[in-house]
Amino acid sequence: MPRVMDASIDEVRSSADLLELVRGQVQLTRRGGRWWGRCPFHDERTPSFCLIPPENRTYYCYGCGATGDAFTWMQEREGAGSFMESVEQLADRFGVELRYEASSPQEDARRRENERIRELLERACAFYAAMLWRADDAAPAREYLLGRGFPEDLLRTFRVGWAPAGGTALSGRAIREGFSRQQLDQSGLARVRGGVAQDFFAGRITFPICDARGRVQGFGARTLDPNERAKYVNSPEGDRFRKRELLFGLDLARQAAAKAGFAVVSEGYTDVMGLHLAGVEGAVACMGTALTTTQLRLLARVVPEVRLCFDADQAGEQAARRTIEAARDVPVRLAVVGLPPGSDPGDLAATSSGREVLSAAVASADPLLPWLVDRRIGRAGESPAEQDRALADLGSLLEGFPESTDKDEAIRRVTALGVSPVLFDRFMRRAQATGARRREATPAPGPAEPPSLDEVRERRLLALALAMPTAGRPMLEGMREEHLGSPEHRAARQLVIDGVEGWPSDLAPLEAALRAEAADGGTEEELGDAYLRVEKRALERAMGAARAAGDDAEFLRLQAMVKRVEAALRGGSGR
Numbered sequence: 001m002p003r004v005m006d007a008s009i010d011e012v013r014s015s016a017d018l019l020e021l022v023r024g025q026v027q028l029t030r031r032g033g034r035w036w037g038r039c040p041f042h043d044e045r046t047p048s049f050c051l052i053p054p055e056n057r058t059y060y061c062y063g064c065g066a067t068g069d070a071f072t073w074m075q076e077r078e079g080a081g082s083f084m085e086s087v088e089q090l091a092d093r094f095g096v097e098l099r100y101e102a103s104s105p106q107e108d109a110r111r112r113e114n115e116r117i118r119e120l121l122e123r124a125c126a127f128y129a130a131m132l133w134r135a136d137d138a139a140p141a142r143e144y145l146l147g148r149g150f151p152e153d154l155l156r157t158f159r160v161g162w163a164p165a166g167g168t169a170l171s172g173r174a175i176r177e178g179f180s181r182q183q184l185d186q187s188g189l190a191r192v193r194g195g196v197a198q199d200f201f202a203g204r205i206t207f208p209i210c211d212a213r214g215r216v217q218g219f220g221a222r223t224l225d226p227n228e229r230a231k232y233v234n235s236p237e238g239d240r241f242r243k244r245e246l247l248f249g250l251d252l253a254r255q256a257a258a259k260a261g262f263a264v265v266s267e268g269y270t271d272v273m274g275l276h277l278a279g280v281e282g283a284v285a286c287m288g289t290a291l292t293t294t295q296l297r298l299l300a301r302v303v304p305e306v307r308l309c310f311d312a313d314q315a316g317e318q319a320a321r322r323t324i325e326a327a328r329d330v331p332v333r334l335a336v337v338g339l340p341p342g343s344d345p346g347d348l349a350a351t352s353s354g355r356e357v358l359s360a361a362v363a364s365a366d367p368l369l370p371w372l373v374d375r376r377i378g379r380a381g382e383s384p385a386e387q388d389r390a391l392a393d394l395g396s397l398l399e400g401f402p403e404s405t406d407k408d409e410a411i412r413r414v415t416a417l418g419v420s421p422v423l424f425d426r427f428m429r430r431a432q433a434t435g436a437r438r439r440e441a442t443p444a445p446g447p448a449e450p451p452s453l454d455e456v457r458e459r460r461l462l463a464l465a466l467a468m469p470t471a472g473r474p475m476l477e478g479m480r481e482e483h484l485g486s487p488e489h490r491a492a493r494q495l496v497i498d499g500v501e502g503w504p505s506d507l508a509p510l511e512a513a514l515r516a517e518a519a520d521g522g523t524e525e526e527l528g529d530a531y532l533r534v535e536k537r538a539l540e541r542a543m544g545a546a547r548a549a550g551d552d553a554e555f556l557r558l559q560a561m562v563k564r565v566e567a568a569l570r571g572g573s574g575r
């Protein structure tokens, strides 16, 4: 895209009316010469969000530190995907005519190449979609999809398709249409071996995965052949297709989600289509076991609330915990859709009674924190020792949480069980100071026990370091062993640094779990964030020890370090 002239950007800056923009989403009242409202970036009861007078061109929140101008507002709250998009949208809205710089030949060439690949992906999507309804070998796919209750118009809306078997149907056609083998390879649609382009998807149902604006970035594809090793394959990871930064269905969900005030996140493509059938059109799929921070940020630009619609089993609970962790620096409220055990949205939507169950479950979603509290306490049963363990676990889950109505509700549910608020408050503080020691002293409670939030954080770091050893090993080497809370994690740290495969038998389950998580991949940004979170916890534990020892100087020194780590984590959120 040719560059917008700086003078035009200045003109947009002075013409954009931030007050008008903010008022579209936040109720503002005038007090003490300022406009105040309840912060749209964090959950609060009393207004601490305001515009800075006299010009009202900057917003600032005294509660969470969110700050920015009209350009960041467009990116954070109105769905602009980049600074330039925010410039264009503001120019449009406030009537500024943009002037552009002349562009260089190299830039032009790169832009044309990009456009070719984009066009190739769109054509592939149209080709697959046509094949689903036309190709003879797509008959079982049609039967399968229609048999699951998905009507043809819905399948066409989602551009569900069929990649013909054989392996050259798409490539051959693209080459005849003037695309190069290199462009096929770059788009992830084919692999070039010995000068021959071989289709990447063959004999599979295809689901196009688009960016927020509906531009095809890649595909997910399902086989119906029970002998195939992988039921689902995705486009290869590359510059364009990054699974962890995309959400299936986001382009179709945006408007409905914004209108409803929430988005529903499910696990798979057919879940999203099932939710649509049930009248929940603000639905997307995260194509993995838990949402990433990047995906949550995409959603937070559109809606203030995300409702998780995962399996109702233990894995769903773990995914929910990981989502809480990923959402730590993202201004979004989390809730859980409670489905009947053993059911998923795609299957429920096949019958009209199932669709009613589904839409009712979405409508009555529970805030995530209180839901986790109920689940954890429910699993503890009647034994006092188990209940103590549950309280300690919940203490460590809740203590690091910023104040919010959801946290109030979560604490209310704990105390409703007869635990006094004072006692639980002590649990929360003890969780901070002695979480690590408690875990060492308690024998491993068996596989059913979900890990504490600290353990989740540490595992995340170890798994990402396994996934990205070049960046991860120096990080682990640079940290002290005591930064990790449990002896297993300390041992694992050394094994990851040394690149050992096949860990000692007592660590084999941990190795398997970490490698499974590492297989999901990750970005270096996430690795950096994971490192900072573990570091922050280590510093907080040390602060607890310093306070207990009465060492004020050390306490203040550590507190300053925590502040720096927090600032670095916020920096990662782009605010």
Ligand SMILES: [Zn+2]
Pocket: 039, 040, 041, 042, 049, 061, 062, 063, 064, 065, 066
């Ligand atoms: Zn705030």
